[in-house]
Amino acid sequence: MTTTAPGRRAAEPAAPADPPGGRSNRRAFTRRRALTIGAFLAPAFIAVAVFTYYPMLVGSLGAFRTWTIYNVADQPWSGLDNFRTILADPLFYGTVMNTIVWVVGSIVPQFVIGFALALWMRRKFRFRGLYQALVFFPWAISGFLIGVLFRWMFNSEFGVINDLLLRSGLVESPLPWLASPALAMPAVIIANIWYGVTFFAIMILAALQSVPDELYEAAALDGAGKVRVFWNVTVPYIRTTLALTVLLRTIWIFNFPDLIFGMTAGGPGGRTHIVTSYMIEITQQGEYGRASALGLIVMLVLAIFAVFYLLATREKKEAYR
Amino acid sequence: MKHRSASFVAMMAAGALALTGCSGSTGDDGDVTLQMVETLTNPARQEILQELIAGFEEENPGVTVELVSPPTEQALTTVQQMLQAGNGVDVLEVQDSTVGPFTSNDWLYDMNDDLADWEGWDALTPNAAAFANQEGPTYLIPYGFYGLSLFYRTDLIEEAGFDGPPKSWDEMIEMASAINDPSANTYGYAFRGGTNGSSNAVAIITAYAADEIDPENAFLLADGSSVFATDEAQDAMDDYLDLFTNGSPPSSIAWGYPEMVQGFASGSTAFLLQDPEVIATIRDDSTLEEDQWSTTPLLVGPSGKAAQPLASAGWGVAESSEHKEEAVALIEYLSTGEAPLTFAKGNSLVPILTSAEDDPFFSEGPWATYVAMNEDPDTYMNVIQPRSVSWWQEWQEKSDRELQSVLLGEMTSEELLAEWDTYWSEKYASEE
Incomplete structure (x- = not known):
């Protein structure tokens, strides 16, 4: 089943003809395109990173600290x-x-x-x-x-x-x-x-x-x-x-x-x-x-x-x- | 170009998202906005608070108070986060169980200097002044007190042939057992076996050991050992289990506040040991007539005394507040004159002012019991429980669970008291 995928991908570049100007122009286009895609994805990535993974990481590190409500500012490491x-x-x-x-x-x-x-x-x-x-x-x-x-x-x-x-x-x-x-x-x-x-x-x-x-x-x-x-x-x-x-x-x-x-x-x-x-x-x-x-x-x-x-x-x- | 502007928009959106969470500050026209955070909330209470706030704003032009009422279940977490962040709180509700963690984190402001010339001190009851700690540091001014009294069904005890309510735990066991008739779905005592069940067990233990306990820490004796190791504690637990077996619904192992109140209001149980807030709840309950129920003082032990655990909450100022002067003024307003009485009436609390004794609302009907207990401090000793220790919440959950184990017959009362004694002795020892 997986063999179909590379075949399909290989066929794609052949369809549109290379724009005049050759390889460098195409690379610029790809870079700009990648930047755009990246920029559009960024809010989602940042949101997930800031609101899900960062708190999760901090919370997980808390498992190895002495962390109680009686002193939230000071959280010394306590190993296991x-x-x-x-x-x-x-x-x-x-x-x-x-x-x-x-x-x-x-x-x-x-x-x-x-x-x-x-x-x-x-x-x-x-x-x-x-x-x-x-x-x-x-x-x-x-x-x-x-x-x-x-x-x-x-x-x-x-x-x-x-x-x-x-x-x-x-x-x-x-x-x-x-x-x-x-x-x-x-x-x-x-x-x-x-x-x-x-x-x-x-x-x-x-x-x-x-x-x-x-x-x-x-x-x-x-x-x-x-x-x-x-x-x-x-x-x-x-x-x-x-x-x-x-x-x-x-x-x-x-x-x-x-x-x-x-x-x-x-x-x-x-x-x-x-x-x-x-x-x-x-x-x-x-x-x-x-x-x-x-x-x-x-x-x-x-x-x-x-x-x-x-x-x-x-x-x-x-x-x- | 098109692509670039699209990227720009997306970047801006990302930036905006990353910046969310930063908040603004107060207005720059000289006006002050105070954020007031309550942690025990309900719509009726909010209404009373808004009324009082309006009165304060009228007396203090240029000061606006914004009441923040997070849902009760999340309120503590929310207020902790606000205090930790160091902004957004000026005045806050402080409970006797939260004053410990709040002060150990330096989140509360000591109002003592600001209140040095406050006229309101003289109007406070001795209990209120003690909780506010006039000698300093003053982290809160209480807005009222909770305190136990015995609610009883006049109709049910009359039917059972008794003249009046019980005065001691002994009489309670006798009357509850006489009234108890499971086949008719009628029981004597609304036993508390569920959440906070251990607090009532402690009430009977401290009543039995009233002559020995340290009023400043009702879990300890004068020599510093725990109350749970005394013979009186064992007698109290034996009697308490007797009351459960012979005078209470078997399912009350799982009863918490709602089941107890429902049991009492519906006529399933004749006696209920509860805080004054039940007065308002029962008055609102259309199934019960005024003459079907009343209150009587907390039950005494063999020593003839009862230990009333004073539970309280009040208003404090956040250390991080930029408007401490106005915040203290708001607390003064809430603690002087009519305001504290209005708040206590509306929330069914024992008031903080001595003048309440002249107020018919408090001196007549079910509230009169609290005045009577206040007037006889030798019998109804006011004691303080160590609610501000760091292990208080752990203790509550542990002791509730273990009390349930005893009620289920999986643990003996001797084992329970030995366990509680060890727990408190070790906790205090580890603190030294």
Whole structure:
């Protein structure tokens, strides 16, 4: 596939004839052109460098300094002390375990339900556009606000969820959702599933709409049943989108302490604390150096996912070529 | 040529972007604009502040005050960045938990010399004068105080056959347990197990150890050891857990401020230990009639005393301000005469002026409890908690989490108190 590119490029210079005046004139033109392109790109590069990479670099260097709110002007180097403090903190390992449960527990149901919704919305029915808009709506609400809403819904005494469970006779006494170590994590995960399903639904729906109808017609002619068509036509065709969406969402859910903060603030007893909500807690304590160190650890872990993501995008680009 | 002008435009755009962030300065016609930054904000509060600011501007022609109200969640970060940048702040809200970091970074201006001849000192309550530190350095003048009182449902305790509210923690446990009826979704005490849960645990611990604690640092005894190692602390925790098990909703492990207030207002719980701001919240709540609830002083321990942790916030001047004189004048205005009373009423705060006792707003109804506690400082000792130490926020999060572990039965109260004692002893030792 890559062999086509050089061939195409080689053919280009042959088409326009060299302007009179020869090579030097052409070089001047190229230089000026390069300058123009550079100048147009400069604002974007400067913006990204100033507002993204510079703060990121300074923040990362903070991980190796004693940097607290009590003396922001003086930040002496402290080597790996911040990392040692984090790795010696038993709470850190608890948050790592919680993070794994939080990410896996959220992403699998989000994916399955989102896929199902997408398959359903692909069919034409009345008010499909309105329905799609409604499905997408939760994505527009802030995570913290969703946390606060679900905090009330899961409230043991006044919450609508216990009320429904009691009325339907599924439970005999109210469940202490956010007060129980066994139920708190499922509760925040349920809230996150509600929130994240929409992203999968929309992404997968877009991918499904790209599957040519001819493929389905051909499969039908060959006598393939619905299940067979799903596994042998639909899934292989949108495989890359599925992988990309899952990878992207993994990174986002990992980095999504907002909902937890609004709902449980990491409680009870740290049972819903994930690594990133723990990082916020350390920041609130004014321990910026330690928070940066934890941030770097998170970044390294997420970089692994990002590499997979980039590999998958490349595969996707090549598939479209 | 065309290309060159295009490059020029792009370069200019890049330059403009790179320069964003540099701000201008005040007008050059002699007029002064003060930037006033608040860190605890809501629309009603902004309205009151704007009213007071208008009064100040009227008395001080040529001075304009711009109120900056960053959203509460980001307010501290925003104000820190402004102070670090060294511009954009003249007057700012300083909380007892932020005065430590702000002064250690030299961000606050010592107003003591400017206030040497201030007439307002004599009108302040002893607590307010102590917080403003008349001997200097004066980094803030408080605008009001928070302080605990017990809110109780008159209807619920009457139904349970009691004559009046509890006066001690012992009576509280007895009454809460009697009222507690989970099958009817009625509970005694709105227990605080969630965010800031440890503050109420500390309230009962310091009440039990009131005879021994150092009022200047309620976490320590006179000999400098921590209050958490005392036998009284253990008795207090035992009783407190008894109150949780027998008189409170089991789910209150996760209760923070909103759940506690909702529980009380909805009639799910009969008692609530809270700050005076709840008075305004409940008055605005149409579900509760005035005669269904009231307040009573903070509960005493076996010693017959209670330790009232004074929490406060106030107004200070930024060291980097170029208009310190006008900034101090604004703070004087906000702390004298009617202004501080208007602010305290509107924000449900214990006022800073002695004259408030003659104001029917504060001397009648639920506010009378605060006047009563003020008049009996031997029983309701005013104590100061070490909120300005650098580990205060860490302590709050750690102690909340550990209290939850005890409520969940994953840790004993003995282990908890030993852990808290070690924590404070080590922190103070490392500071020396």
